[in-house]
Amino acid sequence: MLSIGDLSRRTGVKVPTIRYYEQMGLLAAAERSEGNQRRYERHDLERLAFIRHARDLGLDISAIRELIALGQHPHRPCGDVDRIARDHLVSVREKIGKLKKLEQELERIVSHCDGDHAIEDCYVIRSLSDHGLCDGEH
């Protein structure tokens, strides 16, 4: 039996975060000691590692909740699981695309500035003031 601190050290998930996951329904309510402290077993450790890993991959709480629910039915086909992962991949790619546009625009803006002239003439400030100086839309 592990205390919440033990679980925290083994998974690298902070104690308040573990309690938060319980509250959000990702972790089942833990057993309690006589003094009302949470006690965990191996399967809680595995569940928490699953959650942590999914979060690291950027999946949100509701997607993880859905994956866990699907995991309760091991004999069903995994089409929904696959869909969640693929949808997430799509959204990651969209974010990358947007950030790359920002990167280009910022590169262009700062490339005109040597940091050494007056603010009234600064290309950074002028670009922000006048969208017309931009390439493309954002």
Add this chain to the structure above:
Amino acid sequence: MLSIGDLSRRTGVKVPTIRYYEQMGLLAAAERSEGNQRRYERHDLERLAFIRHARDLGLDISAIRELIALGQHPHRPCGDVDRIARDHLVSVREKIGKLKKLEQELERIVSHCDGDHAIEDCYVIRSLSDHGLCDGEH
């Protein structure tokens, strides 16, 4: 003189967001009509366009506040302005790097799954359960 709704329509910034920017000190407290409604002029429109543009580029409120303060001193050199923009570019690039790692990992995971077998055998679920199946760290 523009009402808050006029300003909203002209900039594409929602009315509550305009009030929020005022509260955050990005927009000066507007003049008021006799009936206490906000009235704006051209320079408020320009200021709001500046804020909107900076937000679209991903700058946060405190960075924008700083840029606006710097803009009040048009004769000073623009080194700080340049630094804010360059720092932001660095953080955008870091985000892109992280997302690309996620993209690779997700690609690898979903590429093993045809969505057509049992959940207990699903590579997506197995990958999430067992970090050992991953390439690299995250």
Add this chain to the structure above:
DNA sequence: TCCAAACCTATAGTCTCTGGAGATATCTAA
């Protein structure tokens, strides 16, 4: 047995908005 460390609950704060309730102001048409 005693004390420090870990734990408990409840609550508030982070950040950038967004939406709602309930009251007041403004504008348009009759």
Add this chain to the structure above:
DNA sequence: TTAGATATCTCCAGAGACTATAGGTTTGGA
């Protein structure tokens, strides 16, 4: 001029995923 529709006002709560604090209780080791 007046009614009614639309816009605005302030204040407050919620989103998402935690994180931190306060004040109190339990646990584990010397």
